Amino acid sequence: MTTETMTTKRELPQGIGRLSTGWIAFFAAMVAVTVVGLYAYFQQLGNGLIVTGLRDLGTGGGATWGLYVAYYVYFIGVSFAGITVAALIRIFKIEKLEPVARMGELLTVVSLILGALAILADLEHPWRAIVNLFEFGRPQSPFFGTFSMVIAGYLFASLVYLYVTSRRDAARLALQPSRFQGLYRFLAAGYEDTPEQRRIDRRATFWLAIAILPLLVIAHSTVGFVFGLQVGRPGWFGSLQAPGFVVLAGVSGIGNLIMLAAIVRWATKTEKRITVDAFAWLAKLLLGLLLVYLYFTAVEILTITYQASAAEQVLSDALLKGTYAWIFWGAIVSLVAAAVLLTWKALTRRWTIAAAVAAGILVNIGAVAKRYLIVVPSQTHGQLLPYPIGSYTPNWVEFAVVFGLFSLGAIMIGVFMKVFPIVPLEEAEQ
């Protein structure tokens, strides 16, 4: 028994099973946003994608991939965080990060589900898409990697990892009478936390972590290949796309995990468990990835401007000083600001949670903007034949669906927090 559960006797730790007014208000708000998103989605399902701001490129003068694809890429990117952090903890035994491991795994699972839903929202016939992918799937298409690698392999592996690392807490909570006792007993599935079982578990999670890390690099690379292998669109083709996607995935994912950890710490009153040290660790990891990404961005800008072809020139003008300049420079400013803030904190060694969270928010603004910029401008301004310059503005349907996805994710995490300890329980012995 932990000290936490001992003192509260019959009550479960971390406010599980008790609904505060704050939580109910949060839940109701999220449900409302999700319902608006669903309403927008059914509009689209009934009338066709004509209700969105998407149009044909070329003579259509629009972008055929827009906000949905940008957020699909973003959500898949966010999934990077959890499983990486969890795996790093297992492999390098970083104990300070232990309390944020489970919420990281949860973040991975939730964001992968959201990524899958975002791409299904982009399809007029989601059901036909699922059936045909099973029946006729072609591994030669980079999109196939999205479905096989990312959604099947990576999501499944992450779920297994989340389960295996949560089993011990389920076993311990099952000992205590509560309204979820049956659920915990079911989840524990015979696990009794004996030294032998614990040894096996530790070994299993270690090897699972080792197996997931390459899977993660491959999965995020396939998303990069969706764009990086296409010669037909200026701004897409390049060998830097796949590694760039992996690194920006890490940046947005760790940034998200920092924000989630701060919220969980406040909501579950686990200030003693999730220490400033944990945030410092995450922030340092974020800084490392962010500096690599900024380097990639500098290389990219130089490549599209130094001796660009005429078509690339049109694109880089639109990015650097034209239609998309405010998004591009907005992204650069927020990423650089986060890097400066983190570097300053790293040099002075005075980490604060507020600084880490601020950096997390900044890098996510930058990441969303960069995802949008990889998807859209190459369609509207990346024509190789003399088509007119196109334009694309996402409309309310697309925004409603995307916000609906975010709130659906918040609901999933919020409900999880009310049925299971999102911060692993403290070690009983030792």
Place this chain on the structure above:
Amino acid sequence: MAKYAMAINLDRCQGCRACMEACKIENNTPQAVFWMYVFRTETGEFPDTKMSFMPRPCQHCNNPPCVKVCPVGARFRRGDGIVLTDADRCIGCRYCEVACPYGVNYYNWRTPTEAFAAYDVDFTDPEVEAVTGGVIPPYKNPDLDRPQGDEQRMTAGSAHSVGVMEKCTFCVHRVEKGLEPACAEVCPVHAIHFGDVEDPEGPLSTYLRERAGFQLLEELGTDPSVYYVGGGPPTAETREIERPLTEVQR
């Protein structure tokens, strides 16, 4: 097996767009969808400008990027070189559209009825109905609703059904009958030639052998089956002289 290809003589093309019209009638394409499109472009500064025209059907590449990226094999290349879309299999992910450097793909954003209602004709007007017999579009090519070729797949694209991709088919339903595509047949100045490029003595091979030509965006390695003769490829200075129907579609 034949290997179909097209030669388009840019010195002959006068930009009348009869081929676009013929294509629309033959394939019943909805508003703002141009399986065949004719660029009307100009270069230079006033008063030293030069106008040129360039028809743009699907290039039916021998190394087609759209076929490579299709996650379900709905976009495929037949043995005779025609690149087609199986409307029954397409999931509408639009990857082919972003992968194609030529911009020849059109997605069915709306249901066919709505797509045709978008023309500036009220098909429900009793006077119009008296002529059309209540059919939208007023003329429907029955060949398009039939499966085509050895594969017997729904590739002629008549359904224009919502949520799937469509593009120029080289008029596969006509080719199957031994006819030329509609654009080639209707061209008043005989700028569009269609035929078997692997028959060394055939008219198309002879035509191409006698003239210097180029393929569009050759440098990308897509190896189109459409060869342009005369004129020249568009350059960075080439600009379109008109804005197409995009605003109407929006």
